[in-house]
Amino acid sequence: MPELEVSRRERKKEETKERIVHAAFQLFRKRGVDATTVEEICEKADVAKGTFFNYFPRKEAVFGHLSLQWVADAEQRLGAILAKGLPAWHKVLDVFIEFATFYEEDRKLSKHLLMEWTRCAHDPTDETCRRWDELGEHVVRQLQATGELRRDVDPASVHRVLADVYHSTIMMWLEPPQPPFPLKAEIRKRLSLVVEGLAPRGKEAK
Amino acid sequence: MPELEVSRRERKKEETKERIVHAAFQLFRKRGVDATTVEEICEKADVAKGTFFNYFPRKEAVFGHLSLQWVADAEQRLGAILAKGLPAWHKVLDVFIEFATFYEEDRKLSKHLLMEWTRCAHDPTDETCRRWDELGEHVVRQLQATGELRRDVDPASVHRVLADVYHSTIMMWLEPPQPPFPLKAEIRKRLSLVVEGLAPRGKEAK
DNA sequence: CTTCAATAATGACCGTAGTCATGATTAGAC
DNA sequence: GTCTAATCATGACTACGGTCATTATTGAAG
Numbered sequence: 001m002p003e004l005e006v007s008r009r010e011r012k013k014e015e016t017k018e019r020i021v022h023a024a025f026q027l028f029r030k031r032g033v034d035a036t037t038v039e040e041i042c043e044k045a046d047v048a049k050g051t052f053f054n055y056f057p058r059k060e061a062v063f064g065h066l067s068l069q070w071v072a073d074a075e076q077r078l079g080a081i082l083a084k085g086l087p088a089w090h091k092v093l094d095v096f097i098e099f100a101t102f103y104e105e106d107r108k109l110s111k112h113l114l115m116e117w118t119r120c121a122h123d124p125t126d127e128t129c130r131r132w133d134e135l136g137e138h139v140v141r142q143l144q145a146t147g148e149l150r151r152d153v154d155p156a157s158v159h160r161v162l163a164d165v166y167h168s169t170i171m172m173w174l175e176p177p178q179p180p181f182p183l184k185a186e187i188r189k190r191l192s193l194v195v196e197g198l199a200p201r202g203k204e205a206k
Numbered sequence: 207m208p209e210l211e212v213s214r215r216e217r218k219k220e221e222t223k224e225r226i227v228h229a230a231f232q233l234f235r236k237r238g239v240d241a242t243t244v245e246e247i248c249e250k251a252d253v254a255k256g257t258f259f260n261y262f263p264r265k266e267a268v269f270g271h272l273s274l275q276w277v278a279d280a281e282q283r284l285g286a287i288l289a290k291g292l293p294a295w296h297k298v299l300d301v302f303i304e305f306a307t308f309y310e311e312d313r314k315l316s317k318h319l320l321m322e323w324t325r326c327a328h329d330p331t332d333e334t335c336r337r338w339d340e341l342g343e344h345v346v347r348q349l350q351a352t353g354e355l356r357r358d359v360d361p362a363s364v365h366r367v368l369a370d371v372y373h374s375t376i377m378m379w380l381e382p383p384q385p386p387f388p389l390k391a392e393i394r395k396r397l398s399l400v401v402e403g404l405a406p407r408g409k410e411a412k
Numbered sequence: 413c414t415t416c417a418a419t420a421a422t423g424a425c426c427g428t429a430g431t432c433a434t435g436a437t438t439a440g441a442c
Numbered sequence: 443g444t445c446t447a448a449t450c451a452t453g454a455c456t457a458c459g460g461t462c463a464t465t466a467t468t469g470a471a472g
Binding site: 161 | 321324325327328329330359360363364366367370371374375377378380381382392395396399400401402403404405
C-alpha cells in the first residue's frame with residue numbers, strides 16, 4: 001500500500017471533487033446559485049447526482065472548498081508578515097482588505113459564499129473554521145507579544161470581534177442593489193475603530 | 207368605511223397571522239424547526255398551506271414576527287433610558303444583555319431565529335431591520351451628544367460594529383453541544399472592549 | 413337586496429434538494 | 443489469478459417548500 005505516493009483512488013477522488021467544484025462555479029456565475037440545480041452541476045461534471053452528495057452535504061457547501069483555499073492563503077501571507085517584525089498590524093489589515101477584492105467582483109456569488117461561511121463559522125468540527133480561528137488568535141497573540149495590542153484581553157475574543165466586523169461589513173455592502181459605500185474604505189474604518197480601542201494602555205503604552 | 211376602528215377584515219387578518227405564529231412556535235419548540243413542516247403548522251393553525259405563504263414568504267420568516275416585537279420593546283426601553291440622562295451606556299448594555307436571556311432558554315430555536323435575522327439584517331426593505339438600524343444609530347448619536355462616545359466616528363458604523371459583535375457572540379455561543387462560556391459575561395466583555403476604544407479622545411475627554 | 417371590486421383563502425400542483433439500497437471498483441492478502 | 447472488504451458511484455425515489463389559478467368573503471355603493 002503506497003502511503004506517501006497518493007494512490008490512484010485518492011487522485012481520482014480529488015479529480016472528481018475538483019470537477020464538481022469547477023462545474024458548480026461556472027454555473028453559479030452564469031446563472032446564479034438559486035437558478036442552478038444540482039443535476040445541472042452533475043451533468044456538467046459528468047457524475048451522478050448521488051455522487052455530488054458524497055462530496056458535499058449541501059448544494060452550497062461547494063463554497064466551503066473556496067473558503068478553505070483562502071484560509072490556507074491567509075496562513076501563508078500572515079505568517080510571512082509576522083516573521084518580518086513590526087509594525088505588523090497595518091500589513092495584516094492590508095491582507096484582509098486585499099481579499100475583499102473578490103467580493104467586489106461578483107456580488108451575487110459573494111453573498112452566497114458569505115452565507116455559507118456564516119453557516120459553518122461557528123461549527124467546531126469544520127476544518128476551515130478551526131484553522132481560521134487558530135490563525136486569527138495566533139496573529140492577535142503575536143501582536144500582543146510585540147506590544148501592538150494591549151495584553152489584558154482574551155485573544156479569542158479579539159479575533160472574533162475583528163472577524164465578525166469584517167464579514168458583516170462585507171455582508172452589508174453586498175445587500176442593496178447599489179453599494180452605498182466603498183467597501184475597502186469602510187472595512188478599514190471599522191476595523192481601525194476596534195483596533196484603536198485595543199492600543200496598549202497605561203504603563204504598557206510606550 | 208371605518209378607518210380608525212380596525213375593520214373586521216383587519217382583525218381577522220391579525221388573528222390568522224397570530225394563529226399561524228403561535229402554532230409554528232409550539233411545533234418548533236417541541237419538534238425542532240427542521241422537523242416541522244409547513245403543513246403541520248397549517249393544520250394546527252387551521253388554515254390551508256397557501257394561506258401560510260400569504261403571510262410569510264418562507265417557513266422561517268415567522269421568526270421575523272418575534273424580532274419585530276423585540277425591536278419595538280427595545281425602542282421603548284432605550285427611549286426611557288436616554289430620557290433619563292447620564293450615564294446611559296451601561297444601562298443600554300444592560301438592556302441588550304437582558305435580551306440574551308431568551309437565547310439561553312432554547313438554544314436550538316435561537317439558532318434558527320438568529321439565522322433568519324442575519325438573512326434579513328441587511329435588507330433595507332425589511333421593516334425590522336430599518337427600525338433596528340434607526341434605533342441603534344439614534345442611541346449612538348445620543349451618546350455622542352452627551353459626551354459618552356467620541357464624536358469623530360460615524361454613528362452608523364459604530365452601531366453596526368456593536369450590533370454585529372453582539373449577534374455573532376450569541377451565534378458562537380449557540381453552536382457547540384455544550385456552551386463554552388457564560389453568554390452574558392462574554393457579551394459584556396466584547397462590547398465593552400469596543401466601547402472602551404470609543405471613549406472620547408484628547409481635548410474631548412473630560 | 414344586488415352588484416362589484418378588492419382582498420383573502422384554498423389546495424392541487426411542481427421542481428428540486430437530499431436519501432438510500434444497490435451495484436461497480438479498487439487494492440491488498442493469499 | 444482469486445477472494446474479500448472497503449470504498450465509491452449510481453439513479454430511482456421521496457418529502458417538502460413554495461407557486462398560482464381559482465374560489466370565497468368582505469364591505470361599500472346604488
